Amino acid sequence: MSAERFLDFNSKESSQRLLSPEDMQFFCEAIAKRAGIWLKPSKLELVQTRLRSRLMALSLESYEDYREHLKSISKDDPEWEAFTNLLTTNKTDFFREPAHFDFLIREILPKWLATNQSTFKVWSAASSTGEEAFTLAMILSRSLPPGRDFKILGTDIDTSVVAAASNAVYSQIKLPEIPLDYHADCIQKGRGQAQGWFRIRPELKEKVLFKPHNLMDRTAPGENVFDLVLCRNVLIYFAPETIEFVQKKIFSTVKPGGHLFIGHSESFQGFAHHWKGVAPSIFKKGS
Ligand SMILES: C[S@@+](CC[C@H](N)C(=O)[O-])C[C@H]1O[C@@H](n2cnc3c(N)ncnc32)[C@H](O)[C@@H]1O
Structure with a gap:
């Protein structure tokens, strides 16, 4: 040629x-x-x-x-x-946007512990590869006393990230994202063929369930069931009418007095909604 x-x-x-x-x-x-x-x-x-x-x-x-x-x-x-x-864009980290987790520890959990409820229920709605849900698991397992438990649901439209999250194995490149004092209780480093990887400890993993779910679906994973929903860094990709639909749907899933965290660069400004803004990107259902 x-x-x-x-x-x-x-x-x-x-x-x-x-x-x-x-x-x-x-x-x-x-x-x-x-x-x-x-x-x-x-x-x-x-x-x-x-x-x-x-x-x-x-x-x-x-x-x-x-x-x-x-x-x-x-x-x-x-x-x-x-x-x-x-x-889909699946960028996520362990302990991403840490002000939300500080608020959970400082404001939400003490009030919840003062009630007689036994299981703190969370929905990570757009959970990507699971780092957000496992961050919650690490914090809740440390913060809740014996006799009080937690359950976390992680959902995402992308079936490949749901599979990765369910596996709960991560590259050790991600280890620095997790504060050192959580390592001993929450993760296990791989050896031999698993060198360079770590896994979430089975005691934590078993409290987190991952499922595919499209936020655009009319169906929701329950009504008045969650103490906390995280819907972070996904609303930025949506048109205003989709944000409006999704926030309404999430509202119906949260217990009265429960909370919603959205990403720090996201907002409900300009939307009619029933949430009470309690801190930047943190909303409460009811008074
Ligand atoms: C940038 S990641 C955010 C992950 C995590 N929430 C965080 O803040 O680190 C956005 C995730 O939203 C998911 N997503 C996009 N559209 C969705 C939809 N319609 N329903 C459910 N998940 C969706 C993507 O698959 C992706 O994993």
Whole structure:
């Protein structure tokens, strides 16, 4: 093959593997409809990179072929799950936004302990790979006296992160996120083949259940059941009407007197709601 033809071939290859504005519009509308996630046109390169693996897996030549493929399948086809999993952003850390956990220890738990309830129930609604839910487990296992227990539900639309969270094994690169004084009671470092990894201790892991759940669904994991819900760093991806729907749905799941934490960069400003703001990004149901 001449150098000229080689260049030609390459440019044909690469142009097929570029996302056109029409493809981008289709993928953006599809993820907004399924997950409520709004991607700006400026995210074109991100979408292109994230979806590339589906072209390979399905032996498709171009993003247009992938678009046609998605159009041709039913809404229950597993390909939609793969598509959704690739377009979510799962960044999370142990002890992320620590002011929330200080508030839990200082304000919420002492009041809850003064009641006669036996199990403190929490929902981590957009739990990603589980760091948020296990941070709560570490804090609650340390803060609750004998006879008082806790249960945590972690949910996420992305089935791959739900599977990772259920596994409760993390790279030791993440160890510095966990304050040293929690290490002995809460984690076990791997040896041999598990070198470089740590796991959450089984006594903590068994109190946390992870399940797939789409916040856009009409169904909720219960009514008036949770003492605390965390819905952090997911509302930023949603349109105002989705935020309004999600906060209402969460409100119905929280016990009177229970709390909601949202991300520090998120807010309910401009929405009609029934929460009482009690601290930055912290809301209470009722007085
Ligand atoms: C940036 S992570 C935040 C994780 C954690 N809450 C934190 O603050 O560290 C956002 C998570 O929201 C999830 N997500 C996005 N849209 C969702 C939806 N419609 N329903 C449930 N989870 C969703 C994503 O899959 C992702 O794991």
